[in-house]
Amino acid sequence: MAGGIEANGTFTLATELGRARVHLGNVIIERCGDVWVRSVEETAEFIEGLKSNSIPTITSVGPGKARQFGTSSRTRANVAGQKKSKGRRQRQYPPVGSQPSIEWIHLERLSIDGAYQRSTDNAASRRLISGIAAKFDWRLCAPLVVSRRPDDTLTIIDGQHRWMAASQREDIPQLPCCVFRYQNIQEEARMFIVANRARKPVNRLDDYFAAVAAADEDALEIHQIVTEAGLRIARNTSSTAWRPREVAFTAAIATSIRRFGPAITSAVLTNMAVAFPDQKMGHGGAIFGGLVRIMSRSAHDFDPDRLVAALQTRTADQWGQCATGLKGGDMRAVALQDAIMRVYEGLIPSMEA
The missing domain is CATH 3.90.1530.10 (Conserved hypothetical protein from pyrococcus furiosus pfu- 392566-001, ParB domain)
Structure with missing residues (x-):
């Protein structure tokens, strides 16, 4: 109690949230050091809410434990039940813990x-x-x-x-x-x-678009080169959501600009836009890596038009199959470089060869 009992029978309690006045007929509820004051009519429902919102014991912490804290079978069942009642207003239980x-x-x-x-x-x-x-x-x-x-x-x-x-x-x-x-x-x-x-890390595409909005020079340069090539940066990291002319390999583009300059990077992206105008490029990163290797090391008699013709002998997905099973950007890029150059040099003029 904070002070004595008043003439009308009321008194105050010191709690983490400040002082709470208790009137005649009120019920004082204490749980784990937290104190609430409720009328008799509110008490039963309030206590049920506290029980429902209690924090479960952690049993899933440690190496190799796939289940996240708080996702017990009971919780999953409740979530499943909620899906069936989307029209209903979700019940809100009393906040857990005390205000800081x-x-x-x-x-x-x-x-x-x-x-x-x-x-x-x-x-x-x-x-x-x-x-x-x-x-x-x-x-x-x-x-x-x-x-x-x-x-x-x-x-x-x-x-x-x-x-x-x-x-x-x-x-x-x-x-x-x-x-x-x-x-x-x-x-x-x-x-x-x-x-x-509970933290959701920022993915590479969210980071890129935030950098563009912040007028970051590197991000703006990537945006300009990609746009002028006739492509655009995808907004979703999932390849199943990509549309034709969308690419997501922003880190590879940035590396290419830094190592080989904007001219080569722009030429590679332009070739991809011309060769695969109406196709999704799920393997665009590997194709881009292979083309960068080719164009950054090209001989004086290299023919860009012939390269585009070589690319058009296959779809973007078919070129991507050349890197199936390979891990690491460099290995995939080397595989695409070799496959594209074989077609370019006439060793495999078409898919039927």
């Missing part, structure tokens, strides 16, 4: 727990931390997720790279943090797993 406090915390007060945190003792993490430190941008610094333990120590659940990067600088003494209270280290570890599994 938002605080600016000095770096030296923060720490990490190696029992569940990822190791940063590797080259990739060191590069990431150094990169954030070198070009620290407050606009990209989301609040860290932090656990306040019973002994008042502050342990980072999510954001250790930002914390370590800021610690390398002398002009950032504090970072913004969402501070929660967890029951124990096991719950901290569960939240760490959920936070990291």
